[in-house]
Amino acid sequence: MKTNTIIASALALAFGCCSAFAQQAIFGGNEIVSPQRNENGTVTFRCFAPGAGQVLLTGDMLPTTKAETPYGTFDVPGVANLTKGENGIWEYTTPEMVSPELYTYNFIVDGSRALDMNNVWVNRDVATLTSVLLVPGERAELYDIKDVPHGTVSKRWYESKAAGFSRRISVYTPAGYEDSPRKRYPVVYVLHGVGGDEDAWLTQGRAAQILDNLIAQGKAEPMIAVFTNGNISQEAAPLENSMGYTRPTMALPRTMDGVFEEAFPEIVKFVDSNYRTIAKKQKRAICGLSMGGFHSLHISLNYPDMFNYTGLFSAAISHESDANAANDIYKDFDGKLARYFEKNPKLFWIGCGDTDFLYNANVEMRAKLDSAAYPYTYMETSGGHIWRNWRIYLSEYLPLLFKD
């Protein structure tokens, strides 16, 4: 097809280099491969920085260490020096194979943190941008896009009476949902941590991939998953907010004033009205990480007929009764805990990393449960308050749901 071949070639040529057409769309960049997974399991990182005096790599695929640089001491999860090579390209190859996992990393070019511009996979964690490396295999196989039926992921708005404005949720409906119009599904509500939003579990959390893969393997029941936004003062993730752009922050107001938890039934009602759910406790689960674990705990205790499964992932657990609590949601913790367990929930699941700064709070919580002989399942992993653990906890939690 002569004519079209010429057009295709012209288009490719026109965009092959950003210098060719200053007034055309900017494409191109350097044809550098980074990160490059090598056959022996090591990974090579490359950065084009012809004028730089130093290029560092920092990322969680490297051992944790302190890095001395001309610009100060960097205490980061792993730092390595790249070596300057031909044509201004700096390079670093890991000395050993990199284990299967989803990693995030940055370069530091002359003291300036930078993304890997040759890697289009970028994560945002609150206000921090990082490049992403996925080494599939073992657990990380669940985080990869596989040739399996894929669910639908929607960004949807609901009217929040509690907030007084529309708010955004992300909704995963499993493969087959649209083709089986009479089938109804259980629902898991998955809550983010402080500074996060309704996108967090779908980006760093790889929740859609985990659900697709576990369901395809027959390990998890086909289910709807709802990813809420726990920042009741906001409509949505920062770039989806009509209130004007503000830099994402850990210091949002009203994240733990109880209104989000108190108003949670309005979300459940919306989901039950808009999706083919099985609208009863036996087919509802909730879980959350950090602040989302705190939210999940208080929602479960205050609405003990709503969820049969509760998962606390590195939860910011508050279990002290406080008579002066501003919101009734947080009052009478011990009494609510007793009434919650009287109703025999199917699963109360706790996961925590052994170096998590919330480890002791979780130890205390388990001691409280033990002393009253309340049944729960506990998983302890290595490491701290990190997404690696939260992906593991979600992967362990989902197969336990809705089996009866």
Place this chain on the structure above:
Amino acid sequence: MKTNTIIASALALAFGCCSAFAQQAIFGGNEIVSPQRNENGTVTFRCFAPGAGQVLLTGDMLPTTKAETPYGTFDVPGVANLTKGENGIWEYTTPEMVSPELYTYNFIVDGSRALDMNNVWVNRDVATLTSVLLVPGERAELYDIKDVPHGTVSKRWYESKAAGFSRRISVYTPAGYEDSPRKRYPVVYVLHGVGGDEDAWLTQGRAAQILDNLIAQGKAEPMIAVFTNGNISQEAAPLENSMGYTRPTMALPRTMDGVFEEAFPEIVKFVDSNYRTIAKKQKRAICGLSMGGFHSLHISLNYPDMFNYTGLFSAAISHESDANAANDIYKDFDGKLARYFEKNPKLFWIGCGDTDFLYNANVEMRAKLDSAAYPYTYMETSGGHIWRNWRIYLSEYLPLLFKD
């Protein structure tokens, strides 16, 4: 609420600085505001680069120019020098106010292209990452998130017989779609350019915002919009592909071999089966940019009973008859054009920039239409083959649809 205040503070503190908890999730970064829109309409950009010898800004808010640097000559759309200030923070303020528009930009730190790490708004255009600045106002008001009812945006998979595997589309359903279960809607199909995918119009194109705002203003009819993936050899956008990650490229195979266009009815059928559409020509539109304009043209001509509205945005127009065409889709162009216009389509819309490298191809196409007195609407804008123009064309095209 004492306990929760302490927890909230502890969480904020723990994540306030990435050096505090090397084994905790990485948050933090520098508390630098960039870009900063100043009261007088200028914009200030800031970059933390303590060890750098030179920091440049390049972006389409600056006049096009050639930049001489120690690392070579950069022929880019605008370059400015940042000035090193206190604490390693480099800064540049535009000399004049920046007009309303959605801009993309990069820093160049000692010759290394970098994102603005203090700006979480990142665009991917094929393989190129840029930071984004939106200055609302005038036309760009349509690209902003406003306090109006928002449609739902879904990522959905359909079985493609033509491709032999599942493929991904993005679907916009207008606000109110879910609340009016008996109402049916017209559909516009919106096609991307070479190297793009089903995400492109929703990111750089701001299509969901444009639709939300035009519909809320009563300027466009409530409609469903479908964003296809025109790369028939691929399942989905690069990071959503089970075929393994490959760097996004302009040189994908089979983008113009006719199979995508030939198989387009399978997408229309899927949409008509899965959404409450008005499944007839009078309520269907198609449009596309660059390669997507080429696709839109050939789909319209080969299926003249399918679309009543066709929009070609900076289209890679091929209108030469070719008896040796590999695919019948491209044969008998003039005959198909005649039969297409015999059926009196409501709108044949062409938009092109006056410095677009495809400008002459569009001049020739219009000459051909003129010579046969085929009716069409034409819009010429300044500038080249760029997203600014494609957002304008979409904003002009949508209000013309489905008014009868």
